[in-house]
Amino acid sequence: MNYRREFEIAFVGLKPGIHEYEYEITDRFFEEFQQQDFFNCKATVRLTLDKKTGFMLLKFEMGGSLEVICDRCSNNLPLELWDDFNITVKMVDEPELMNNQEEDPDVYYISNGESHIDVANWIYDL
Numbered sequence: 001m002n003y004r005r006e007f008e009i010a011f012v013g014l015k016p017g018i019h020e021y022e023y024e025i026t027d028r029f030f031e032e033f034q035q036q037d038f039f040n041c042k043a044t045v046r047l048t049l050d051k052k053t054g055f056m057l058l059k060f061e062m063g064g065s066l067e068v069i070c071d072r073c074s075n076n077l078p079l080e081l082w083d084d085f086n087i088t089v090k091m092v093d094e095p096e097l098m099n100n101q102e103e104d105p106d107v108y109y110i111s112n113g114e115s116h117i118d119v120a121n122w123i124y125d126l
Contacts, residue, residue, distance in 0.1 A: 007120035014051050021047040023123065025064065033124055041066040043081050045123050055090040058119070062126050083126055089117060 009021065025043040030036050043064025050057040061084040070077045088107045092098050095109040102109065110117065 007123065008116045008118050009049065010116050011049070011051060011056060012115040014049075016051050016053065019049045019051065021049065023047070025062075025123065029120075030124070038066045038068045038079075045126070047119060055088060056117075058087045058089060058122075060085055060087075060119075060122065060126055062123075085126060087122060 007023065023045040025041060025045055027036075027039060027041050030041070041064065043062055043066070046061045048059040048061075050059075062081060064081045065078055066081060067076045067078050069075070086106060090098075090107065090109050091112045091114070092109050093112060095111050098109040
């Protein structure tokens, strides 16, 4: 299975209600993104997707650890990670227009014809 496809959720076949996903995030996850200022990332992201008619509520919860290099002494400095955030994904006819007009960063629009949603960028932002 393609590693990046692991972060795509085929929501069309899901029944309405709550669905849970869990992702293990390591340094490999960040290879396709820009150079990072950290290493030895070991994190777990729990995603709860609540599918409704016409929209989905996504709740991300993350915990874990990583290491950074101290600016003063150049030693490895371990950091604990924890965060959570919610996103509402709405299905509309013109998602590009709606995303450009939306002022709330916690609301995202996709096309009514979409069948998959990629959560990798949201996990990266987290």
